[in-house]
Amino acid sequence: MALLRRKHAGLIVSPYRGMYADLSYWQSLNPTEQTLHIARTIAIGHPSLVFAGPTAAAIHGFEHQWSIHHSGLYVADTVHGFAHGARDAACRTPRGGLHGIYMAAVPETAVGGLRVTDAARTMVDCGLVLPFVNALPIVNSALAQSAVTLDEIRSVSAGLRRDCTPIDRLLRYANPRCDNGGESLAYATIVEEGFIEPVVQHVFANPHDPEEWYRVDFAWFLPGGRVMVAEYDGMAKYVDPAMTDRKSVATVVNEQSVRERRLLNWAVHEIARLTFDDVVRRLPMINKLRAMGIPRYGFGSAGRGEDAC
Structure with a gap:
């Protein structure tokens, strides 16, 4: 009682x-x-x-x-x-x-x-x-x-x-090769929505200094030599001390900006950033990938789910 x-x-x-x-x-x-x-x-x-x-x-x-x-x-x-x-x-x-x-x-x-x-x-x-x-x-x-x-x-x-x-x-x-559950969720959703498969965790190196390189979450190498990249942004990337090395959010964001500029100078034509919300809502992710010209061959089941990784 x-x-x-x-x-x-x-x-x-x-x-x-x-x-x-x-x-x-x-x-x-x-x-x-x-x-x-x-x-x-x-x-x-x-x-x-x-x-x-x-x-x-x-x-x-x-x-x-x-x-x-x-x-x-x-x-x-x-x-x-x-x-x-x-x-x-x-x-x-x-x-x-x-x-x-x-x-x-x-x-x-x-x-x-x-x-x-x-x-x-x-x-x-x-x-x-x-x-x-x-x-x-x-x-x-x-x-x-x-x-x-x-x-x-x-x-x-x-x-x-x-x-x-x-x-x-x-x-x-x-x-x-997907780094974590969030990236796997994004990858699975990209596949389920009928986009061509990206290369996962592809490395781009500075053509003038091979010791300088960045690994991206998803990359597409399209006809005509166009290279498109999508990065999955989990919030832990900005606020988890284990992932940020205790840097401030402003410092992490600035480093991301430098990284993007260098990738665009080296080989990448366009970069899309995908948030967790983009992925689970799907339409924002679809719109970002379509805007980059990623071919979409078909449509999978439109299962939905909003939770955390």
Whole structure:
């Protein structure tokens, strides 16, 4: 009763059935941290559970958008199937707040004291559960960390008894050279919106001094010798001390301006800056790329999502 009174008074929150947390502390956590807290608490009462899909990706520490946690937690389900027979990686209706991902056998490992599906199975399940733009950053992060290989993902996918076209698409565009989840999200959105693929993390050097060079996020080498560049601007680039080397925002902006002038002098014809908001809203990104003349061959699904990386 005391817990209920505190909850009604707005002092505590119940993020999951039977769980309570101090409201101010809970609100200080981002969605990934909240998910990990819930998973650890669930594991205490249900130590046999193996976390899977998006939840496993978070436990493994792979970069992702926070929105993947909006639908709840995912666990491996070896018992429950469907009326027409059990199907691997088919996601069931939540039971007790948990989504069950059916798999005949669970390839598990332990991460931070929690039981989770291994990296390869986690990649496949994320590819089947999440939209392409949310799954690709996870795959890129896992590849960049050398936690999995494309062949390992392909092997798991080949063993499933269902259409794995989404996995084939992820393998086609997976690129661990993307620096972070935000860049992977931008890259996936560029692809999904039908633009030709950019070269990721291309290096441009000073033609008079090869020791001076800059690496850009995305580059297109178009007919006629025109070179176009797009840079993804996450806010951390300006305010995170780990990324700014504790420089002021004004100093970082000035250095960016110098960098752009030099790139334009060396080889680049035009530079577009893409913000997180540009990417998730899509139309601003589309307009910037079209204004530079980046060819657009088709249109993908127009999934939307606004969250942080």
